[in-house]
Structures are given as C-alpha cells and as structure tokens.
Amino acid sequence: MDTVTLVAAILAAAIALVLLVLWLWERRRRIRLRDTRQESEWDRIDRELDLAEQAGRFRIIGDLGDVAIQSVSRLVSQAEGVRYAAEGDAAAAVRSVGVLETSARDALADLRRLQAVAREAQDAALPQPSLHSARDLFRVLREAGLAVTFTETGDRFELRPGAELAVFRILQTSLENALKHGGAGTNAVVGFSWTADGLQVSVEDDGIRAAARRLGLDREGVDQATAYSIADDVRALTEHYEGAGIIEMRERAALFGGTLTAQTVPGVGFTLSAVFPALRHHNGVHGVDLRR
Structure with a gap:
C-alpha cells in the first residue's frame, strides 16, 4: 500500500469515526429531547387531572x-x-x-x-375525584394518544364518595399504565357492568399490537410480529403481577369488598378486572354518564 492510499484510508477512517461520534451525539440528544417531551406531557396530564379532581371534590x-x-x-x-x-x-x-x-x-x-x-x-390541598371526573380523565388521556372507549351495562346505583374514589383511582392507574407501557396509538376499552348489588370494572388494552403498528407494519405484519405460543398463554395465566400500581389497586378494591386481577394477553396487550360483588352496600352520590 503506497503512502497516498494509506493516508486516504486513515482520513476515511477518521471521517467515519467523526461521523459516528456525531451520529451518537445526535441520537443521544434526540433521546433526551424525547424524554423531556414525554416528561412535560406527563406533567401536563397531572396538572389537568389535578384540576379535574378539584372539580370532582367541589361537586362532592x-x-x-x-x-x-x-x-x-x-x-x-x-x-x-x-x-x-x-x-x-x-x-x-x-x-x-x-x-x-x-x-x-x-x-x-x-x-x-x-x-x-x-x-x-x-x-x-388536593381534591378527591368522583366518577364525574372520569370524563375528564378520558379526555386528557385521549389527547395524550390513548384511544379510550367506554361501555356500560346494567342499572347504575348510588355510590358513596369513598367507593367512587376507589373506582376512579383504579380506572386512572390502569389507563395511565396502558398509555405508559403501550404508547401512543394504544386502544383501551373501559367496561362498567352493574349488577343488582355490585359492579365489575374492566380495562383492556392492545399495547402489544400498538407497538407493532407504530413500526409501520400492515395487518399481516402486525399479526406476525405479535405471534405467541401456548407457553406464552400459560405463563400469562400463571404470572402474578405486583408492579405498576397493581398492589395499590388491589388494596383499593379490597377496601370495598372487591377483588382485582391483572394479566398480560399474549399478542394483544394487558387486561385488568376489578369485581365488587356488594358495592351497593358500601354506597351516596348519583352516577353520571361517562360517555359524554
């Protein structure tokens, strides 16, 4: 290798190294900027939820x-x-x-x-929300990128503020987890099923499929990217979740005679169910229409 070729190779290597350093620096800067934006977004959500909770407390x-x-x-x-x-x-x-x-x-x-x-x-110095605040919660999370759908069956009955607060906090935590772990574009279906004496609250999201959709895959590509095995099903059924506020939600449910279960749905996302068999007997504030 002659001198000219050697010098050219060294220069090329040096240029490549400089470009690599610049690329890594820019990538790190973008990550910091993205994290800052996400943090600011969560701050905005927290502020709006605080206002919603204050309105709920005043109503109570x-x-x-x-x-x-x-x-x-x-x-x-x-x-x-x-x-x-x-x-x-x-x-x-x-x-x-x-x-x-x-x-x-x-x-x-x-x-x-x-x-x-x-x-x-x-x-x-903070209000305690009721189910009146749930409409505000849905609105804020929709603006943040979570597609929230609300369904309801059965005849509502009155809830005391404490019971409403427990249901609201379970709803808030589960939806925030859906957005945090599933990301923007995640679909979340909230279901209220009223019985003669109780209430079942369910929150189901497709965070796993949402992550695949964000890659720009078509339907077939999403199906392939989210494929799962029987072993995944068994593991999801046997896993016992303790993180992401699950313990606190279980304790809130237990205060009003309820039980809470949460598990991953392989290839889809996450599902949570809080069942209150006798919530009517823990009940004072009229129910409100959450669809609006």
Whole structure:
C-alpha cells in the first residue's frame, strides 16, 4: 500500500469515526429531547387531572352540603311535630322522640361526612375525584394518544364518595399504565357492568399490537410480529403481577369488598378486572354518564 492510499484510508477512517461520534451525539440528544417531551406531557396530564379532581371534590362537597341541609330541615320539621304532639298526646310525643333521635343521628352523620371531605380538601390541598371526573380523565388521556372507549351495562346505583374514589383511582392507574407501557396509538376499552348489588370494572388494552403498528407494519405484519405460543398463554395465566400500581389497586378494591386481577394477553396487550360483588352496600352520590 503506497503512502497516498494509506493516508486516504486513515482520513476515511477518521471521517467515519467523526461521523459516528456525531451520529451518537445526535441520537443521544434526540433521546433526551424525547424524554423531556414525554416528561412535560406527563406533567401536563397531572396538572389537568389535578384540576379535574378539584372539580370532582367541589361537586362532592356541594352534594353532601345539599344532603346535610335536607337532613337538618327534616329534623326541624319532626321536632315541630313532636312539640305539637306533646300538647295533645304525651304518649305519642314520646313515641315520636325515637324517630327524632334517628333523624338527628342521620343529620349528624351527614354533617360529619361533609366536615371530613372539607377537612381533607383543606389539609391535602388536593381534591378527591368522583366518577364525574372520569370524563375528564378520558379526555386528557385521549389527547395524550390513548384511544379510550367506554361501555356500560346494567342499572347504575348510588355510590358513596369513598367507593367512587376507589373506582376512579383504579380506572386512572390502569389507563395511565396502558398509555405508559403501550404508547401512543394504544386502544383501551373501559367496561362498567352493574349488577343488582355490585359492579365489575374492566380495562383492556392492545399495547402489544400498538407497538407493532407504530413500526409501520400492515395487518399481516402486525399479526406476525405479535405471534405467541401456548407457553406464552400459560405463563400469562400463571404470572402474578405486583408492579405498576397493581398492589395499590388491589388494596383499593379490597377496601370495598372487591377483588382485582391483572394479566398480560399474549399478542394483544394487558387486561385488568376489578369485581365488587356488594358495592351497593358500601354506597351516596348519583352516577353520571361517562360517555359524554
């Protein structure tokens, strides 16, 4: 190899090395920029959810305030009835005192509940959402790239704020996980199935297929990229998930007599189901239409 050829080879190698370094630097810069954008997006989502939760807390306080006012009004009316009864029939007045006492205890419970909600709002400076906030949750996550579909069967019944909060948090965590792990373009189907005394909440996503679709594959290519075996099925059925907020969601469900199961669906995505067999008996705030 003559000198000219050697020098040319060295220059070519040097240029290639410089280009490689520049490419790696640019790649690293793009990754940092992407991570920063994702972090900013999650910050935006958190802020919007905080606002949605605040609106939900104000609605709860308003509802509880209305209930407390009605309870006290009923108490006043009954007290007036006892006074009138005492003037003509002392025995009837005595019998009415028991009803009056029960109403007084109910009114006191309503006032204490209102006080507790107001105190939590003051201490935490954060509202506790109800199912009213779910529409805002769906909207925010749709804007972030998660395609959310809501279905509902059965007749709704009233839920106390605590039960609503548990259901909302399970819904929020599972959908955020679907977006975080499945990425933009993931489809999530939320299902509410009401029974005579209970509620089943399901969240199913196609995060695995969404990842394949983002590669630009056609339907056949997606099917091939997400192919799975019987062993994958068996592993999905036997795996016990503890991460991604699963433990917290299980604990929330258990507080209201519910059970929560979560597992990967090979070749598709992830599915979660929270079953509350007797949620009606843990229930105060009217259900709302989440489709809008």
